[in-house]
Amino acid sequence: MxxxxxWTQALAWSLxxxxxxxxxxxxxxxxxxxxxxxxxxATRYVAACLLLGLMALSPVATFLVLLPKGGAGMxxxxxxxxxxxxxxxxxxxxxxxxxxxxxxxxxxRLAGGLWMVHRLKTVDIFPCPAEWHQVLxxxxxxxGLTRTVRLLRSARVEVPMxxxxxxxxxxxxxxxxxQLDPAxxxxxxxxxxxxxxxxxxxxxxxxxCIESLLFYHxxxxxxxxxxxxxxxxxxxxxAVGLCRDPLGYARALTLLxxxxxxxxxxxxxxxxxxxxxxxxxxxxxxxxxxxRIRGFVLAxxxxxxxxxxxxxxxxKKAEGSQVRKEGKAPAQESPEGQERLKAKAxxxxAKAxxxxGKAxxxxSxxxxxxxxxxVIREEAEKAAQEARRFQxxxxxxxxxxxxxxxxxxxxxxxxxxxxxxxxxxxxxxxHRIVVKRDGxxxxxxxxxxxxxxxxxxxxxxxxxxxxxxxxEPPVPPATPDAPPAPPAPPATPKxxxxxxxxxxxxxxxxxxxxxxxxxxxxxxxxLAK
Amino acid sequence: xxxxxxxxxxxELAILRVLWDRGPSLVREVFEVMSGERDLGYTTVLKMLQIxxxxxxxxxxxxxxxxxxxAAATEVQTQSHLVTDLLEKAFAGSALQLVTxxxxxxxxxxxxxxxxxxxxxxxxxxxxxx
Numbered sequence: 034m035x036x037x038x039x040w041t042q043a044l045a046w047s048l049x050x051x052x053x054x055x056x057x058x059x060x061x062x063x064x065x066x067x068x069x070x071x072x073x074x075a076t077r078y079v080a081a082c083l084l085l086g087l088m089a090l091s092p093v094a095t096f097l098v099l100l101p102k103g104g105a106g107m108x109x110x111x112x113x114x115x116x117x118x119x120x121x122x123x124x125x126x127x128x129x130x131x132x133x134x135x136x137x138x139x140x141x142r143l144a145g146g147l148w149m150v151h152r153l154k155t156v157d158i159f160p161c162p163a164e165w166h167q168v169l170x171x172x173x174x175x176x177g178l179t180r181t182v183r184l185l186r187s188a189r190v191e192v193p194m195x196x197x198x199x200x201x202x203x204x205x206x207x208x209x210x211x212q213l214d215p216a217x218x219x220x221x222x223x224x225x226x227x228x229x230x231x232x233x234x235x236x237x238x239x240x241x242c243i244e245s246l247l248f249y250h251x252x253x254x255x256x257x258x259x260x261x262x263x264x265x266x267x268x269x270x271x272a273v274g275l276c277r278d279p280l281g282y283a284r285a286l287t288l289l290x291x292x293x294x295x296x297x298x299x300x301x302x303x304x305x306x307x308x309x310x311x312x313x314x315x316x317x318x319x320x321x322x323x324x325r326i327r328g329f330v331l332a333x334x335x336x337x338x339x340x341x342x343x344x345x346x347x348x349k350k351a352e353g354s355q356v357r358k359e360g361k362a363p364a365q366e367s368p369e370g371q372e373r374l375k376a377k378a379x380x381x382x383a384k385a386x387x388x389x390g391k392a393x394x395x396x397s398x399x400x401x402x403x404x405x406x407x408v409i410r411e412e413a414e415k416a417a418q419e420a421r422r423f424q425x426x427x428x429x430x431x432x433x434x435x436x437x438x439x440x441x442x443x444x445x446x447x448x449x450x451x452x453x454x455x456x457x458x459x460x461x462x463x464h465r466i467v468v469k470r471d472g473x474x475x476x477x478x479x480x481x482x483x484x485x486x487x488x489x490x491x492x493x494x495x496x497x498x499x500x501x502x503x504x505e506p507p508v509p510p511a512t513p514d515a516p517p518a519p520p521a522p523p524a525t526p527k528x529x530x531x532x533x534x535x536x537x538x539x540x541x542x543x544x545x546x547x548x549x550x551x552x553x554x555x556x557x558x559x560l561a562k
Numbered sequence: 563x564x565x566x567x568x569x570x571x572x573x574e575l576a577i578l579r580v581l582w583d584r585g586p587s588l589v590r591e592v593f594e595v596m597s598g599e600r601d602l603g604y605t606t607v608l609k610m611l612q613i614x615x616x617x618x619x620x621x622x623x624x625x626x627x628x629x630x631x632x633a634a635a636t637e638v639q640t641q642s643h644l645v646t647d648l649l650e651k652a653f654a655g656s657a658l659q660l661v662t663x664x665x666x667x668x669x670x671x672x673x674x675x676x677x678x679x680x681x682x683x684x685x686x687x688x689x690x691x692x
Contacts, residue, residue, distance in 0.1 A: 145649065146656025153657065194663040204661075221664055228662040237660060265666070280685055287678050290670055308670045312678050316685045 043099040045125040047092040048132055051250060053340075054091040058084055059252030066259065074266035081260045082236065088253060089243045132249065139245030146241075150196045153204060157188040161205065168215075169203070169222060175275060176226050186210070191293050195225045198234040208292040217285035220276040227271035233264055262307065269311060279315040286312065433471075567635055568617045569647055576600070577610060578619065578633050578640065586632035588625070 062084040069077050121128075161184045169184050180201060187204040194204050203225050209218060228234070240257050247253045273279045290308055424439040434450045454469040468476035570578055580595045581587060593607045611631050614620045622629040635643070670678065 142653065142656045143660075145653035146660050149650055149653040149657035150660055152650065153661075192663050192665040194658075194661045196661045224664055225662070233662045234660070237662060241656075241660060261666075264662070268662075280682070283685075284682055286665065287675070287682060290665055290678075291675060293665075293669060307666055309674055309678055312681060316681060 040100060041129060042125060043096050045129050046099050047095040048128065048249075049121065050095045051092045051247065054095070055088055055247070055250040055252045058088050058091065059256060062252075062256050062259075074263045074270060078260065078263040078267055081256060081263060085240065085243060085253070085256050085260060088247065088256065092247070135248050136246055139248055143241050143245055153187065153189060154185075154196055154202050158204075159186040159188070161186050162210070165218075168219060169226075172219065172222055172226055172275070176223070176230050176271075178226060178230050180229065182226065182229055192289055193221050193225055195228050195234065198232065198238075201229045201234065206289075206292075208289065212288045212292050213285050216276070216278065217281050217288070220272045220278065220282040221285055221289070223275045224268045224272040224282075227268040228264075230271075231264075231267070233268075236264075237261070265307075265311065266314065269315060273315065283312045283315040567640070567643055568619065569644065570614075570619055570640065573610060574614055574619060577607070577614065578637075581620065581631060581633040582637045586623075586630045588628050588630055590628070592631070 062081060065080050065084070066077055069080060166184055169182060173182060180199075182195075183200070183202045185202055185204055186207060186209075188207065190204045190206050191208075192206060193209055196202050196204060203222065209221065213221065240260060244253060244257055269282070272282055276282060286308065422441050424442075426437045426439065428435045428437065436446075436448045436450055437444055438446045453475070456467040456469070458465040458467070462482045464480045464482065466476065466478050466480070467474060576596065576599070577592060580592050584591065584595070589604070589608050589611060592611070593602070593604045596602055596607060611620060611622075615622055615631070619634055620631045621634050622631045624630075633640075
């Protein structure tokens with residue numbers, strides 16, 4: 034069944050609620066328009082458009098608010114008070130059907146209208162005299178229009194009109210060229226171009242859409258027609274503003290009206306007098322306020338709005354008190370139905386309780402976490418403060434390094450760090466190390482890097498290296514009769530330089546050394562005899 | 563754009579239907595068919611056919627002493643023309659509401675027009691310009 038689906042219920046209730054919302058907004062609109070009656074039509078136009086937009090949005094808002102509550106909410110509401118809601122409940126599907134049918138019909142009419150507009154632009158059209166195209170482009174530029182507007186004569190239209198938004202076309206009846214003089218026709222063209230500049234076609238289309246959706250509320254139609262009236266006044270002002278001839282423009286309107294097919298007397302609609310008002314406003318702008326609001330319409334709207342709001346508020350209050358009085362079971366109605374509804378209400382309430390409990394737990398957890406974070410932050414603050422109090426400085430005094438620790442600017446410790454002073458000196462092959470501490474010499478050593486002779490005997494080198502002096506043979510004592518001193522052994526024979534690479538040389542050298550040693554031994558033997 | 567075919571009235575539609583059924587026919591033949599349905603005289607039918615020829619709904623050729631009349635447009639063409647016309651009438655109101663016009667659809671009555679003209683003459687008589 035359609036009624037059980039939650040969103041259809043919400044939709045139906047939104048439409049029903051719009052009855053009082055629309056009335057309320059209508060009263061507000063009437064009040065605002067009345068308050069603005071002395072001002073410019075442009076202000077009223079904008080106010081009326083905004084209010085119509087609000088009217089269009091209010092059922093949407095109601096729908097979104099009602100949707101989450103869904104069917105359960107409706108059931109609870111119905112159980113609380115045997116009143117309008119319960120009475121309406123079974124009608125909801127029919128309400129939706131009627132609304133859908135009406136909306137479809139009006140939408141179809143709107144679509145047909147758009148098709149007809151297209152035909153007006155394309156069928157039975159004739160070009161206009163060439164100079165008027167230039168006039169049109171001049172007027173477009175003066176008004177600041179960017180879109181190109183076409184100008185056409187049409188056999189089908191009775192009054193000048195503008196059709197289209199993206200590619201607008203000004204359609205003029207044949208009478209426009211025969212009845213009006215150029216200045217008047219220019220004023221009419223400015224009126225139409227003003228419509229183009231204000232994107233009135235688009236706004237009008239939106240109005241038509243809103244009308245087809247919310248067709249059942251008279252306030253919507255009323256506000257929509259007010260918007261159209263104010264729109265014409267705005268463009269009248271634009272036409273007069275550019276042409277500076279309100280009388281000529283008024284006469285142009287009158288001539289055009291006169292050229293239409295003569296109206297039967299019965300055709301005086303509720304807008305009767307619209308032209309009269311416009312003419313009066315053009316001729317005596319200071320005297321005439323904006324179109325009056327019908328007194329009884331206003332009263333009717335006010336009453337309905339007040340009644341509906343009062344009913345809604347009272348209904349809510351009764352609902353609240355009923356929920357409180359849940360303990361006493363109402364004894365009327367079928368107990369079965371009541372039991373079922375009560376069970377549903379209980380289940381809903383239990384769920385609400387559980388959800389509330391969970392929310393509480395989450396909230397207390399969040400609290401404790403927040404407290405912990407606070408504590409941690411405090412401790413970090415303290416540590417930072419502590420760190421800021423201590424300072425360490427390293428200075429050099431008298432060749433000594435001092436390490437100073439300061440707390441709050443006061444010296445806590447002052448240590449002298451001993452860095453030993455080490456000096457290396459080199460004198461030839463001698464290396465000297467001097468280690469000083471606190472200025473006192475702690476170590477003073479000399480190292481001699483050993484020369485070549487410390488190394489192995491096979492070491493032969495060339496060049497200028499020194500050789501150790503062999504030990505001198507002892508000098509024989511001088512005796513008188515001694516045979517003449519043997520000739521002093523020959524001076525140490527200088528060792529000839531040999532290269533180390535040749536083994537033969539090394540052997541030869543060895544042999545020579547052997548020979549020399551034998552000579553030395555013989556001489557020693559001789560001397561010992 | 564070419565002139566559209568004029569819309570036939572009810573009586574003209576009846577004659578056209580006969581012509582569509584029978585093809586091009588003489589006045590007498592049309593009269594014979596139609597006298598069964600309506601109470602029309604021969605001269606009435608003749609007059610109507612002549613008016614329709616002027617309007618362009620039928621064409622005629624000389625044949626002997628009389629003329630043979632033929633429908634200018636086929637049945638389908640005329641029907642679609644009528645349907646379009648009907649739709650245009652149906653949606654004309656909606657269309658006029660959608661376009662932005664210099665004057666609204668509610669027409670001023672004769673008294674109103676007179677009052678407005680008086681106003682204008684007064685304003686002009688005073689020297690008119692604001």
